[in-house]
Amino acid sequence: xxxxxxxxxxxxxxxxxxxxxxxxxxxxxxxxxxxxxxxxxxxxxxxxxxxxxxxxxxxxxxxxxxxxxxxxxxxxxxxxxxxxxxxxxxxxxxxxxxxxxxxxxxxxxxxxxxxxxxxxxxxxxxxxxxxxxxxxxxxxxxxxxxxxxxxxxxxxxxxxxxxxxxxxxxxxxxxxxxxxxxxxxxxxxxxxxxxxxxxxxxxxxxxxxxxxxxxxxxxxxxxxxxxxxxxxxxxxxxxxxxxxxxxxxxxxxxxxxxxxxxxxxxxxxxxxxxxxxxxxx
Ligand SMILES: [Zn+2]
Numbered sequence: 001x002x003x004x005x006x007x008x009x010x011x012x013x014x015x016x017x018x019x020x021x022x023x024x025x026x027x028x029x030x031x032x033x034x035x036x037x038x039x040x041x042x043x044x045x046x047x048x049x050x051x052x053x054x055x056x057x058x059x060x061x062x063x064x065x066x067x068x069x070x071x072x073x074x075x076x077x078x079x080x081x082x083x084x085x086x087x088x089x090x091x092x093x094x095x096x097x098x099x100x101x102x103x104x105x106x107x108x109x110x111x112x113x114x115x116x117x118x119x120x121x122x123x124x125x126x127x128x129x130x131x132x133x134x135x136x137x138x139x140x141x142x143x144x145x146x147x148x149x150x151x152x153x154x155x156x157x158x159x160x161x162x163x164x165x166x167x168x169x170x171x172x173x174x175x176x177x178x179x180x181x182x183x184x185x186x187x188x189x190x191x192x193x194x195x196x197x198x199x200x201x202x203x204x205x206x207x208x209x210x211x212x213x214x215x216x217x218x219x220x221x222x223x224x225x226x227x228x229x230x231x232x233x234x235x236x237x238x239x240x241x242x243x244x245x246x247x248x249x250x251x252x253x254x255x256x257x258x259x260x261x262x263x264x265x266x267x268x269x270x271x272x273x274x275x276x277x278x279x280x281x
Pocket of ligand 1: 196197198199200201205206210211212
Protein backbone atom coordinates (compact mmCIF):
# COMPACT_ATOMS: atom_id res chain seq x y z
CA UNK A 1 0.00 0.00 0.00
CA UNK A 2 1.35 3.44 -0.94
CA UNK A 3 2.37 5.80 1.85
CA UNK A 4 -0.22 8.45 2.68
CA UNK A 5 0.62 12.01 1.80
CA UNK A 6 1.68 14.53 4.45
CA UNK A 7 0.53 18.09 3.88
CA UNK A 8 1.18 21.40 5.61
CA UNK A 9 -1.94 23.53 5.23
CA UNK A 10 -2.37 27.29 5.33
CA UNK A 11 -4.01 29.17 8.19
CA UNK A 12 -6.28 32.18 8.05
CA UNK A 13 -4.41 35.46 7.61
CA UNK A 14 -5.72 39.00 7.90
CA UNK A 15 -9.21 40.10 8.89
CA UNK A 16 -11.83 37.87 7.42
CA UNK A 17 -15.45 37.18 8.24
CA UNK A 18 -14.74 33.52 8.96
CA UNK A 19 -12.86 33.79 12.22
CA UNK A 20 -12.74 31.05 14.86
CA UNK A 21 -12.67 33.61 17.68
CA UNK A 22 -16.21 34.60 16.62
CA UNK A 23 -17.45 31.01 16.75
CA UNK A 24 -18.74 28.61 19.35
CA UNK A 25 -19.34 24.93 18.86
CA UNK A 26 -22.48 23.64 20.54
CA UNK A 27 -23.97 20.24 21.17
CA UNK A 28 -27.54 19.59 22.24
CA UNK A 29 -27.54 16.68 24.68
CA UNK A 30 -30.40 14.60 23.35
CA UNK A 31 -30.15 11.09 21.85
CA UNK A 32 -32.59 12.12 19.08
CA UNK A 33 -31.34 14.39 16.24
CA UNK A 34 -32.87 17.87 16.33
CA UNK A 35 -33.96 19.90 13.34
CA UNK A 36 -31.87 22.95 12.29
CA UNK A 37 -35.01 25.07 11.74
CA UNK A 38 -36.22 24.42 15.30
CA UNK A 39 -32.81 25.29 16.76
CA UNK A 40 -32.53 28.45 14.66
CA UNK A 41 -35.97 29.69 15.78
CA UNK A 42 -35.27 29.02 19.47
CA UNK A 43 -31.80 30.59 19.37
CA UNK A 44 -32.95 33.68 17.47
CA UNK A 45 -35.65 34.42 20.03
CA UNK A 46 -33.49 33.60 23.09
CA UNK A 47 -30.16 35.22 22.19
CA UNK A 48 -30.64 38.94 21.81
CA UNK A 49 -27.36 39.51 19.98
CA UNK A 50 -26.72 42.71 18.01
CA UNK A 51 -26.10 40.72 14.82
CA UNK A 52 -28.12 37.50 14.27
CA UNK A 53 -26.07 34.37 14.90
CA UNK A 54 -25.28 32.10 11.93
CA UNK A 55 -25.88 28.41 12.64
CA UNK A 56 -24.26 25.58 10.66
CA UNK A 57 -25.10 21.92 11.40
CA UNK A 58 -21.78 20.15 11.95
CA UNK A 59 -22.76 16.51 12.28
CA UNK A 60 -25.76 14.31 12.83
CA UNK A 61 -24.96 14.18 16.55
CA UNK A 62 -26.75 17.46 17.34
CA UNK A 63 -23.54 19.47 16.98
CA UNK A 64 -23.75 22.98 15.52
CA UNK A 65 -21.35 25.83 14.81
CA UNK A 66 -22.56 29.25 15.96
CA UNK A 67 -21.00 32.29 14.28
CA UNK A 68 -21.33 35.61 16.13
CA UNK A 69 -21.05 39.19 14.90
CA UNK A 70 -18.62 40.15 17.69
CA UNK A 71 -16.46 38.57 20.39
CA UNK A 72 -18.44 40.56 23.00
CA UNK A 73 -21.72 38.92 21.89
CA UNK A 74 -20.08 35.51 22.01
CA UNK A 75 -18.74 36.01 25.54
CA UNK A 76 -22.11 37.38 26.76
CA UNK A 77 -23.88 34.26 25.48
CA UNK A 78 -21.31 31.99 27.14
CA UNK A 79 -21.63 33.82 30.47
CA UNK A 80 -25.45 33.84 30.45
CA UNK A 81 -25.67 30.09 29.93
CA UNK A 82 -26.71 27.39 30.28
CA UNK A 83 -29.13 27.51 27.36
CA UNK A 84 -31.89 25.02 26.78
CA UNK A 85 -33.31 23.79 23.48
CA UNK A 86 -36.76 22.35 24.23
CA UNK A 87 -35.50 21.55 27.75
CA UNK A 88 -32.38 19.83 26.40
CA UNK A 89 -29.00 21.19 27.46
CA UNK A 90 -27.01 23.06 24.80
CA UNK A 91 -23.33 22.73 25.76
CA UNK A 92 -21.27 25.56 24.23
CA UNK A 93 -17.50 25.44 23.81
CA UNK A 94 -15.07 28.05 22.49
CA UNK A 95 -12.99 27.08 19.47
CA UNK A 96 -9.23 27.26 19.62
CA UNK A 97 -6.81 27.29 16.71
CA UNK A 98 -5.98 23.79 15.52
CA UNK A 99 -9.01 22.29 17.24
CA UNK A 100 -10.93 19.44 15.60
CA UNK A 101 -14.60 19.29 16.54
CA UNK A 102 -14.48 15.52 17.19
CA UNK A 103 -11.90 16.23 19.92
CA UNK A 104 -14.08 18.70 21.84
CA UNK A 105 -15.30 17.44 25.20
CA UNK A 106 -18.97 18.39 25.56
CA UNK A 107 -19.38 16.69 28.94
CA UNK A 108 -19.01 19.81 31.11
CA UNK A 109 -21.21 22.87 31.40
CA UNK A 110 -21.40 25.93 33.70
CA UNK A 111 -24.56 26.34 35.79
CA UNK A 112 -25.74 28.37 38.81
CA UNK A 113 -26.52 26.27 41.88
CA UNK A 114 -28.48 27.42 44.93
CA UNK A 115 -27.72 25.97 48.37
CA UNK A 116 -30.84 25.74 50.51
CA UNK A 117 -31.47 24.85 54.15
CA UNK A 118 -28.33 26.13 55.89
CA UNK A 119 -28.53 27.49 59.44
CA UNK A 120 -28.31 31.29 59.21
CA UNK A 121 -25.02 31.42 61.13
CA UNK A 122 -23.41 29.19 58.49
CA UNK A 123 -24.27 31.54 55.62
CA UNK A 124 -20.76 32.87 55.21
CA UNK A 125 -18.42 33.47 52.29
CA UNK A 126 -15.98 30.83 53.60
CA UNK A 127 -18.78 28.24 53.47
CA UNK A 128 -19.80 29.26 49.92
CA UNK A 129 -16.23 28.45 48.86
CA UNK A 130 -16.07 25.17 50.82
CA UNK A 131 -19.31 23.94 49.24
CA UNK A 132 -18.39 25.27 45.77
CA UNK A 133 -15.15 23.34 45.76
CA UNK A 134 -17.10 20.07 46.26
CA UNK A 135 -18.12 20.46 42.62
CA UNK A 136 -15.54 19.73 39.93
CA UNK A 137 -14.81 23.34 39.05
CA UNK A 138 -15.92 26.45 40.91
CA UNK A 139 -16.41 29.37 38.49
CA UNK A 140 -18.02 32.12 40.58
CA UNK A 141 -19.62 32.80 43.94
CA UNK A 142 -22.12 35.33 45.15
CA UNK A 143 -20.53 36.78 48.27
CA UNK A 144 -19.30 39.79 50.19
CA UNK A 145 -16.08 40.01 52.20
CA UNK A 146 -17.46 39.70 55.73
CA UNK A 147 -20.66 39.09 57.68
CA UNK A 148 -23.65 36.93 57.00
CA UNK A 149 -24.95 36.45 53.45
CA UNK A 150 -28.60 37.07 54.21
CA UNK A 151 -29.71 39.04 51.13
CA UNK A 152 -31.22 35.75 50.04
CA UNK A 153 -32.50 32.70 51.92
CA UNK A 154 -29.89 30.58 50.10
CA UNK A 155 -26.28 30.73 48.93
CA UNK A 156 -25.40 30.80 45.24
CA UNK A 157 -22.44 29.40 43.27
CA UNK A 158 -21.60 28.96 39.59
CA UNK A 159 -19.92 25.64 38.93
CA UNK A 160 -19.05 23.40 36.03
CA UNK A 161 -21.04 20.19 36.17
CA UNK A 162 -19.96 16.93 34.57
CA UNK A 163 -22.87 15.53 32.58
CA UNK A 164 -21.35 12.03 32.69
CA UNK A 165 -21.91 11.95 36.46
CA UNK A 166 -25.12 12.04 38.53
CA UNK A 167 -26.02 15.58 39.66
CA UNK A 168 -25.05 16.14 43.31
CA UNK A 169 -28.30 16.46 45.29
CA UNK A 170 -26.90 18.07 48.44
CA UNK A 171 -25.12 17.04 51.63
CA UNK A 172 -25.67 16.29 55.31
CA UNK A 173 -24.50 18.98 57.69
CA UNK A 174 -23.29 17.60 61.03
CA UNK A 175 -24.38 19.63 64.03
CA UNK A 176 -22.67 19.59 67.42
CA UNK A 177 -20.88 16.37 66.46
CA UNK A 178 -24.16 14.47 66.83
CA UNK A 179 -25.20 12.42 63.79
CA UNK A 180 -28.81 12.29 64.99
CA UNK A 181 -28.97 16.06 64.45
CA UNK A 182 -27.64 15.94 60.87
CA UNK A 183 -29.37 18.45 58.64
CA UNK A 184 -30.00 17.89 54.91
CA UNK A 185 -28.73 20.79 52.78
CA UNK A 186 -30.18 20.66 49.27
CA UNK A 187 -28.93 21.93 45.93
CA UNK A 188 -31.21 23.50 43.36
CA UNK A 189 -29.96 24.10 39.83
CA UNK A 190 -31.02 27.20 37.90
CA UNK A 191 -32.19 26.54 34.32
CA UNK A 192 -31.62 22.82 34.72
CA UNK A 193 -32.58 20.86 31.58
CA UNK A 194 -34.58 17.64 31.61
CA UNK A 195 -32.56 14.89 33.24
CA UNK A 196 -32.96 11.25 34.19
CA UNK A 197 -34.83 10.77 37.50
CA UNK A 198 -33.37 7.24 37.79
CA UNK A 199 -29.63 8.02 37.59
CA UNK A 200 -29.49 11.83 37.91
CA UNK A 201 -27.60 12.39 34.66
CA UNK A 202 -28.34 15.03 32.01
CA UNK A 203 -28.79 13.98 28.36
CA UNK A 204 -31.37 11.20 28.54
CA UNK A 205 -34.51 10.23 30.46
CA UNK A 206 -35.45 7.12 32.39
CA UNK A 207 -37.06 5.50 29.32
CA UNK A 208 -33.59 4.98 27.85
CA UNK A 209 -31.49 4.91 31.05
CA UNK A 210 -28.61 2.44 30.90
CA UNK A 211 -27.23 3.28 34.36
CA UNK A 212 -30.04 2.20 36.69
CA UNK A 213 -32.78 -0.40 36.78
CA UNK A 214 -36.40 0.59 37.39
CA UNK A 215 -36.20 -0.92 40.90
CA UNK A 216 -33.27 1.23 41.99
CA UNK A 217 -34.14 4.19 39.80
CA UNK A 218 -37.59 4.65 41.27
CA UNK A 219 -36.09 5.20 44.74
CA UNK A 220 -33.17 7.37 43.58
CA UNK A 221 -34.49 10.51 45.25
CA UNK A 222 -34.14 12.50 42.02
CA UNK A 223 -37.09 14.62 40.96
CA UNK A 224 -38.20 18.05 39.75
CA UNK A 225 -37.27 19.69 43.09
CA UNK A 226 -33.64 19.84 41.89
CA UNK A 227 -34.71 22.42 39.33
CA UNK A 228 -35.35 26.12 39.94
CA UNK A 229 -35.70 29.37 38.02
CA UNK A 230 -32.89 31.89 37.63
CA UNK A 231 -32.60 33.83 40.92
CA UNK A 232 -33.71 37.45 40.91
CA UNK A 233 -30.93 40.02 40.66
CA UNK A 234 -29.26 40.91 43.92
CA UNK A 235 -26.94 43.60 45.24
CA UNK A 236 -24.52 40.92 46.41
CA UNK A 237 -21.30 40.93 44.44
CA UNK A 238 -20.54 38.05 42.05
CA UNK A 239 -16.91 37.05 42.53
CA UNK A 240 -15.69 35.47 39.31
CA UNK A 241 -13.13 32.74 39.78
CA UNK A 242 -12.70 30.95 36.46
CA UNK A 243 -15.02 32.02 33.67
CA UNK A 244 -14.26 35.73 33.44
CA UNK A 245 -10.57 34.99 33.64
CA UNK A 246 -11.05 32.82 30.55
CA UNK A 247 -13.06 35.57 28.82
CA UNK A 248 -10.35 38.14 29.63
CA UNK A 249 -7.67 35.81 28.28
CA UNK A 250 -9.67 35.50 25.06
CA UNK A 251 -9.94 39.30 24.70
CA UNK A 252 -6.19 39.62 25.27
CA UNK A 253 -5.48 36.89 22.69
CA UNK A 254 -7.58 38.84 20.16
CA UNK A 255 -5.73 42.09 20.96
CA UNK A 256 -2.36 40.37 20.51
CA UNK A 257 -3.49 38.89 17.17
CA UNK A 258 -4.62 42.34 15.94
CA UNK A 259 -1.32 43.94 17.04
CA UNK A 260 0.59 41.17 15.26
CA UNK A 261 -1.39 41.76 12.07
CA UNK A 262 -0.73 45.54 12.23
CA UNK A 263 2.99 44.88 12.76
CA UNK A 264 3.08 42.46 9.82
CA UNK A 265 1.26 45.01 7.66
CA UNK A 266 3.84 47.71 8.50
CA UNK A 267 6.72 45.35 7.75
CA UNK A 268 5.25 44.49 4.36
CA UNK A 269 4.62 48.16 3.53
CA UNK A 270 8.19 48.95 4.60
CA UNK A 271 9.62 46.35 2.24
CA UNK A 272 7.57 47.67 -0.66
CA UNK A 273 8.83 51.22 -0.02
CA UNK A 274 12.40 49.97 0.05
CA UNK A 275 11.98 48.16 -3.27
CA UNK A 276 10.50 51.28 -4.88
CA UNK A 277 13.49 53.33 -3.71
CA UNK A 278 15.81 50.71 -5.23
CA UNK A 279 14.04 51.08 -8.53
CA UNK A 280 14.62 54.86 -8.51
CA UNK A 281 18.37 54.46 -7.98
ZN1 LIG B 1 -30.35 7.59 33.56
